[in-house]
Amino acid sequence: MTAGESLLKLHFSDAFRQITRKSDLPEIHISFYPFAGLNHTIRLRRQQIYVRLSDIVRDAPASVHRALAFILVGKLFSKRVGTEYQNLYRQYAYHPDVQRKSDLARQQRGRKVIGSSIGREHNLDRLFARLNRRYFNNELTPPTLTWSARKTRRILGHHDYVHETIVISRSLDNDDVPEFLVEFVLYHEMLHMKHRPKLSNGRRVYHTAAFRADERRFDYYDAAMAELEKLSNRK
Numbered sequence: 001m002t003a004g005e006s007l008l009k010l011h012f013s014d015a016f017r018q019i020t021r022k023s024d025l026p027e028i029h030i031s032f033y034p035f036a037g038l039n040h041t042i043r044l045r046r047q048q049i050y051v052r053l054s055d056i057v058r059d060a061p062a063s064v065h066r067a068l069a070f071i072l073v074g075k076l077f078s079k080r081v082g083t084e085y086q087n088l089y090r091q092y093a094y095h096p097d098v099q100r101k102s103d104l105a106r107q108q109r110g111r112k113v114i115g116s117s118i119g120r121e122h123n124l125d126r127l128f129a130r131l132n133r134r135y136f137n138n139e140l141t142p143p144t145l146t147w148s149a150r151k152t153r154r155i156l157g158h159h160d161y162v163h164e165t166i167v168i169s170r171s172l173d174n175d176d177v178p179e180f181l182v183e184f185v186l187y188h189e190m191l192h193m194k195h196r197p198k199l200s201n202g203r204r205v206y207h208t209a210a211f212r213a214d215e216r217r218f219d220y221y222d223a224a225m226a227e228l229e230k231l232s233n234r235k
């Protein structure tokens, strides 16, 4: 273990003691991991804490490591931590150099998790081609289309600008999900390819008025909205 790593462990021990107010320290395992992006995980298993930090933060300043320790341990025990830690980490994470590293990691590593566009019930390539013809004059360049690895219920679709990828939740790849609903979720993500986000008061607005107007052009808009409502109530 290097000096930097034992210092890192010390930050996590301090965070644990201050946040839980317990003196008997569990064993803490910390490793760096080549995540696709600036992600970190922390979990508790058999009274031991396992931390995986993005390898992007390996060379971050000690103050950032300390802030991250408090944020992650706080998350693990659902405790709010001081805003100074949040601000310190955010300042670091939003720095252009760090953002660039994170984007690069996503580009180079993210590809590994790309699955298949052909589901058990619905074929995304076919649906994309049909929607592109019907609503976009065939002007959209097909992105990488894929079903998500997991059956996410809250997030049904996602468009990733960095990869030009559309991911649709595998929870929709089911025979009780009507095709027009899969089409509508895909159509929404395709609209993100057409409507780039606009800046408003320093925030990015993704669903602009023009976006929403286009969304309502979908032939089965009302039926699709009703189905989405049903899905969200099923949880």
Ligand SMILES: [Zn+2]
Pocket (backbone or CB within 6 Å): 188, 192, 206, 207
């Ligand atoms: Zn959206």
